[in-house]
Structure formats: structure tokens, C-alpha cells
Amino acid sequence: MLVWREHNRFTLLPEAANFLPAMFAALEQAERYILVELYLMESGQLADRVIASLVDAARRGVTVCLLLDGFGSMGLSRHDRQRLQDGGVALRFFNPLGWHSLTRNLSRDHRKIVLVDGRVAFVGGFGAVDEFLDAWYEIAVRAEGPVVADWEALFRRLWASRFTHGERKSLSPSLPEAPVSEPGGNMRGRVMMGRGYRYQAIRLSLQFRVDNAQSRLWLCTPYFVPTLALRKRLKRAARRGVDVRLLLPGGQNDHLSVRYASQRFYAAMLKAGVRIFEFQPSFIHAKFVLADDWSSIGSCNFDHWNLHWNLEANQEVDDAAFATEIGALFERNFLLSDEVSASAWAGRSWYQRAREWLFGVFDGLLTRLK
Numbered sequence: 277m278l279v280w281r282e283h284n285r286f287t288l289l290p291e292a293a294n295f296l297p298a299m300f301a302a303l304e305q306a307e308r309y310i311l312v313e314l315y316l317m318e319s320g321q322l323a324d325r326v327i328a329s330l331v332d333a334a335r336r337g338v339t340v341c342l343l344l345d346g347f348g349s350m351g352l353s354r355h356d357r358q359r360l361q362d363g364g365v366a367l368r369f370f371n372p373l374g375w376h377s378l379t380r381n382l383s384r385d386h387r388k389i390v391l392v393d394g395r396v397a398f399v400g401g402f403g404a405v406d407e408f409l410d411a412w413y414e415i416a417v418r419a420e421g422p423v424v425a426d427w428e429a430l431f432r433r434l435w436a437s438r439f440t441h442g443e444r445k446s447l448s449p450s451l452p453e454a455p456v457s458e459p460g461g462n463m464r465g466r467v468m469m470g471r472g473y474r475y476q477a478i479r480l481s482l483q484f485r486v487d488n489a490q491s492r493l494w495l496c497t498p499y500f501v502p503t504l505a506l507r508k509r510l511k512r513a514a515r516r517g518v519d520v521r522l523l524l525p526g527g528q529n530d531h532l533s534v535r536y537a538s539q540r541f542y543a544a545m546l547k548a549g550v551r552i553f554e555f556q557p558s559f560i561h562a563k564f565v566l567a568d569d570w571s572s573i574g575s576c577n578f579d580h581w582n583l584h585w586n587l588e589a590n591q592e593v594d595d596a597a598f599a600t601e602i603g604a605l606f607e608r609n610f611l612l613s614d615e616v617s618a619s620a621w622a623g624r625s626w627y628q629r630a631r632e633w634l635f636g637v638f639d640g641l642l643t644r645l646k
Contacts, residue, residue: 278466278477284421285461286593288573288601292408295400295416296322302392303329309339311391311431315384315575316403317344318351326404327356331363340365343435345385346372348403368435368442370587385434386586387575389427395458396420397427399574399591401563407530412561415605417573417591421460426467430589463595470576470588478576478590479583483509485567489518494566494606496523498559499531500538501579507541511548519551523609526554530561533635540632546618553613563590566606569599 289295303310310333317323334340342360344352346369360367370385390398400416402408419427434440470478486493486509493513500522502510514520522545529535542552564573574590576582593599 278468279426280464280466280594281422281426282464283459283461284419284423284463284465286420286463286465286591286595286598287418288598288605289398289400289416289418290605292402292410292414295398295402295414295418296408298418299390299398299416300325300329302390302396302398303333306333306338306392308393309341310393311341311343311389311428311435313343313385313387313389313431313434314403315345315348315386315388316405317349318405319353319356320406322406322409323352323356323404327359327363330360330365334364341431341435342367343370343385343431343440344368345370346441347381347384348386351405366442368440370434371439372441382585384586386582387430387589389431389589391424391428391431394424394428397424397591399427399589401561401575407559408561412530412559413555413557413609415562415564415573417593419460419465419591421458421463421465423465423467423591424460427589430467430469434587463593463598465591465593465595468572468574468590468592470583470586476583478588479503479506479578481592482506482565482572482578485565485570485572486510486513489513489520489567491568492519492521492566492603493568494519494521494523494603495578496560496562496564496606496609497577497579498525498529498561498563499534499577499579499582500524500541501534502541503580503583506578507544510550511545514545514549520549521551521553521606521610523553523555523560523606523613525560526556526614528556528559530559536631537635539628540636542616542621546616546621552616553610554616555609555613557612560609564602564605566599566602569596570594571599571602573602 330340373381397419402414468478468481572590572592576588
């Protein structure tokens with residue numbers, strides 16, 4: 277991990293209509309083992325499909341390990357948990373809520389990874405909740421090649437750690453050893469991770485790209501409450517002539533309070549020359565960044581909360597052709613968004629300003645928990 281790997285193939289899968297069929301097809305074709313790590317999973321239509329697919333694989337002899345966050349999976353019913361275990365799925369939970377300490381409860385596993393037979397990995401911001409079927413816009417990337425072994429090492433390490441709880445402490449003895457990764461294509465990529473305040477490689481990687489962007493720097497995040505350091509870097513990039521754009525949620529949002537808190541940064545960003553687009557068709561839950569020919573897709577929102585508390589992981593790709601695909605995806609989404617103009621924003625109502633102030637104060641209080 278953190279090492280650039282050559283000879284990979286990355287396939288961009290925008291929207292659930294593309295990435296869900298691809299993932300389910302890979303699960304159906306699994307022959308040896310399936311490893312799944314998710315933050316969000318709650319009972320419903322999509323969870324039913326996931327459970328059925330995992331149980332079907334287990335019953336045909338595939339070793340299946342499912343690692344869920346102890347908080348993000350609270351909506352998964354006891355019945356569904358029993359269905360998984362009765363069906364032969366090894367089920368574990370990261371850091372279930374407890375009375376040990378507030379700060380430990382705040383540490384969550386926010387990663388989203390699906391691995392099949394050591395040959396393919398799916399990474400993004402998805403979860404097994406019904407909102408991903410039609411209400412939330414999300415993307416994923418399918419990876420093949422040497423980076424898959426890095427994704428698998430990330431999963432195996434957490435599965436066997438002291439922070440996960442369940443029926444089994446380690447991987448099933450029947451789980452085959454990870455195969456030697458075979459070349460999948462001609463693309464360069466690396467797995468980039470974050471481990472809360474203890475390990476900030478994912479933040480440092482983004483900051484490096486922001487500081488060194490030459491022509492474009494486009495960032496999509498559902499929760500724009502970045503660190504002070506990132507805000508300064510974005511403004512500096514815009515002032516030196518880089519095309520800096522932010523693709524953010526519009527009025528459809530699962531946390532309106534976060535949207536209002538983020539809008540307190542709009543004036544300074546617009547003044548520096550940053551362009552801001554608010555996505556209109558639905559809540560945009562995707563997290564992806566494009567800086568020249570470098571791109572990053574995964575679980576990290578690049579907000580101060582995620583960076584300080586959560587386990588995060590993104591797939592970085594350094595490839596011009598893939599960057600062209602990401603750029604085209606951004607362009608399509610910009611057309612479906614309302615651009616915030618500096619003049620209109622300067623004339624916003626006192627009510628809007630009050631909301632920014634109120635939720636900004638609340639966000640500041642949460643930040644002090646760090």
C-alpha cells in the first residue's frame with residue numbers, strides 16, 4: 277500500500293445502474309472467496325439482494341467474509357444478521373458502540389471495498405442501503421491487477437484486528453491464500469488510506485496534488501467542511517490560474533445542517549476564483565477528485581471529521597485516458613448543477629446568512645472534540 281503499482285486496469289462505474297450489476301456479477305462468478313467491507317448496511321431491498329448473493333456464494337463452497345462498521349450497520353436487523361450467519365457468511369463488526377469512551381465510539385470504519393478471488397476489487401462510496409438504488413448519486417471503480425493485493429491486505433489486517441468483533445477472530449482457515457496478482461492492463465495506480473488522526477497519508481496525498489495542479493482541480497464531495505489547510509490550498513490554486521471547481525450537493529441532502537455549515541466557506545472560495553456547482557437531480561454522495569491526469573475515488577469525503585476519526589481508503593489512478601473519463605463525468609454533472617455566482621451569493625438573504633452562522637458554530641464545536 278501507498279506504493280504505485282503498474283499494469284492495472286481501472287473501469288469507471290458511474291451510478292448504481294452500472295456498479296451494482298457489475299458487483300453482483302462478480303459475486304456470482306466467485307469461485308474461492310469474497311471479502312466485503314462496508315460502513316452502511318441496513319435492512320431493505322438492497323440489503324436483501326446482497327445477503328442473498330453472499331449466502332448463495334457460501335452455499336456453493338465460496339468462503340465469504342463480511343466486515344461491517346458497528347455504527348453504520350445498526351439498521352441491519354437481527355433477523356438479517358442471523359440470515360447471514362445461518363447461510364455460512366462469516367460476519368464481523370468494527371468497533372461496536374460501547375461505554376469505553378466517547379472518542380473511541382467516534383472512530384468508524386468508513387471504507388467500502390468488495391473483493392473477489394484476489395482478482396478484482398470494487399471501491400467507492402457505496403453501501404447496502406436502499407438510497408443507493410435511486411435516491412443517491414454514487415460512483416465506483418473496478419480494479420484489476422497488482423493493486424487488488426493491496427486492497428486485500430487492507431481488509432485482512434482489519435478483519436484480524438482487536439477492533440473487530442464477531443463469531444471468529446481471524447479469517448476462516450479454509451480461506452485460500454491470496455493469489456499472486458496478475459497484470460490487468462497498462463494503468464498506474466495505488467491504494468491510499470487514512471486511519472484517523474494517527475495516519476493521514478490520504479490527506480497529505482490530496483494536499484500534494486492541490487499544491488502541484490497545473491491546469492485543473494475538480495473535487496466532488498457530499499460534505500464540504502474541509503480543514504483550514506485544504507481551504508487555503510484550494511484558494512491558492514485558483515489564484516495561480518488553476519481551474520478549481522467544487523461539485524457539491526444542492527437542496528437534496530441527507531444532512532442539511534452540514535450543507536449550511538459548508539456554505540459559510542462559499543464567499544471566500546468564490547472571491548479566490550473557485551467555481552462552485554450544486555448538483556440538482558438528487559443527493560450526490562460520490563467522492564472523487566481530478567487534478568490534471570491524477571484522480572482519486574473512494575470513501576473519503578476530505579472533510580475534517582472523516583480525516584480525523586475514520587478509516588478511509590481511496591483508489592488513486594495516474595492515467596491520462598482514465599482522467600479523460602473522470603473529466604467527462606464531471607462535465608456531465610456540472611451541466612446538471614446550478615453554478616453559484618459570486619454576485620448572487622453576495623446578495624443572499626439574512627436568513628441564509630443566519631443558517632450559515634448557526635450551523636457553522638455547531639460544526640466548530642464538533643471540531644473541538646478532536
